[in-house]
Amino acid sequence: MFEQYKLGGLKLALAASALAALTACGTVSDVDSAGHTQEPVFPAMKDASMPEGSYVNLENLGKMRSGMTKHQVQDLLGHPQFSEGMFGVREWDYIFKFRQAEGQPDKVCQYKVLYDTDYMAQSFYFHPADCLQQAPAPVPAPTPQPRARTLNLAADASFAFGSAVLRPEGKAKLDELAEGLKGAELISLDIVGYTDRIGSVQSNIQLSQARANAVRSYLIQHGVSGALISAEGRGPAEPLVNCPGAATPEVIACLAPNRRTSVAVQAR
Numbered sequence: 001m002f003e004q005y006k007l008g009g010l011k012l013a014l015a016a017s018a019l020a021a022l023t024a025c026g027t028v029s030d031v032d033s034a035g036h037t038q039e040p041v042f043p044a045m046k047d048a049s050m051p052e053g054s055y056v057n058l059e060n061l062g063k064m065r066s067g068m069t070k071h072q073v074q075d076l077l078g079h080p081q082f083s084e085g086m087f088g089v090r091e092w093d094y095i096f097k098f099r100q101a102e103g104q105p106d107k108v109c110q111y112k113v114l115y116d117t118d119y120m121a122q123s124f125y126f127h128p129a130d131c132l133q134q135a136p137a138p139v140p141a142p143t144p145q146p147r148a149r150t151l152n153l154a155a156d157a158s159f160a161f162g163s164a165v166l167r168p169e170g171k172a173k174l175d176e177l178a179e180g181l182k183g184a185e186l187i188s189l190d191i192v193g194y195t196d197r198i199g200s201v202q203s204n205i206q207l208s209q210a211r212a213n214a215v216r217s218y219l220i221q222h223g224v225s226g227a228l229i230s231a232e233g234r235g236p237a238e239p240l241v242n243c244p245g246a247a248t249p250e251v252i253a254c255l256a257p258n259r260r261t262s263v264a265v266q267a268r
Contacts, residue, residue: 036122056094155211196239
């Protein structure tokens with residue numbers, strides 16, 4: 001009878017010991033109720049399920065924040081790689097490998113996640129402590145460079161003489177431009193109207209402004225955002241050619257390149 005009692009007591013002691021091992025207080029480090037520790041203790045790497053380490057997704061690692069659930073941490077980093085216990089675990093450990101510059105061996109670091117008593121992740125540690133700074137940052141995708149394009153509409157072909165009403169030829173050019181902008185990320189579209197030097201400066205500025213406004217209105221009607229379009233009339237400023245002399249038919253024909261509407265586009 002005594003032997004049976006002694007055996008039963010031994011079994012209870014072993015069961016209690018096993019349960020303590022499974023529980024392991026949930027931590028290896030001295031973790032407070034808020035999920036922090038003054039001195040994180042990292043387990044021996046040889047005891048990991050993957051002592052060689054795994055290549056962590058750097059974007060996922062960068063998303064780690066306090067307040068995450070265990071499921072969320074696991075989604076980002078995978079299963080913890082050590083056995084701190086089965087019940088009440090508040091400490092997860094990993095071994096991560098990071099690619100180095102060409103010819104350099106991989107950097108191997110330990111990573112620890114500590115949980116509060118509600119099992120929400122609260123603090124994170126690397127060993128060595130400077131590993132995070134040495135780990136290579138994800139290489140961002142190259143930002144598409146803006147494409148610049150300038151369309152020059154000859155005023156003589158786009159507008160009637162002295163008029164700001166678009167001709168079919170001018171509309172066709174703008175239709176082609178509007179179609180080419182579909183699907184592009186428009187950054188800006190700047191319209192500048194010009195005239196030749198014949199006539200008063202003020203009347204030429206007014207005419208060039210009216211023509212620039214006409215081009216702007218047409219593009220808006222065809223789906224281009226007006227918030228990205230500017231329109232300005234500069235009259236006889238910035239001539240492309242210089243043709244001296246009075247306003248003879250020959251001089252007026254020579255000045256044709258100056259009579260234009262410029263459409264400068266920046267888009268991705």
